[in-house]
Amino acid sequence: MRYRTATTKDWLKTGFYILLYLKVIVIPMIFLPPFGPVGIAAWCLILAGSTYWLVRWHAENTVYRCLECAHLFTISPLTDLITPHFPNQKYLECPECGRQSWATIFIRCK
Numbered sequence: 001m002r003y004r005t006a007t008t009k010d011w012l013k014t015g016f017y018i019l020l021y022l023k024v025i026v027i028p029m030i031f032l033p034p035f036g037p038v039g040i041a042a043w044c045l046i047l048a049g050s051t052y053w054l055v056r057w058h059a060e061n062t063v064y065r066c067l068e069c070a071h072l073f074t075i076s077p078l079t080d081l082i083t084p085h086f087p088n089q090k091y092l093e094c095p096e097c098g099r100q101s102w103a104t105i106f107i108r109c110k
Helices: 007-032 037-061 077-082
Strands: 062-066 087-091 100-108
Touching: 007 037, 037 062, 037 077, 037 100
Parallel strands: none
Antiparallel strands: 062 100, 087 100
């Protein structure tokens, strides 16, 4: 499989998905009843489902390169959600060398 650095097109696609995610969260807040267990439960399910979709999409379409040993690796959606990151880096432990560092993000070419 081939990998490449993020381009402007990738950033625009990510921005589009984040805007879509925000719409999916905000629109039900307007139309669901604001009070009561049914409205709150429905909104929580929408929030959890859309968050899972966004994080899974990101985890499936990115790989990371360790700065210490240059090993390429993938991470789970849960790790993708909870680890600190900057736009082009994520703080991860390399499965090859075991060191923690700011791994560089690469996009999977399909």
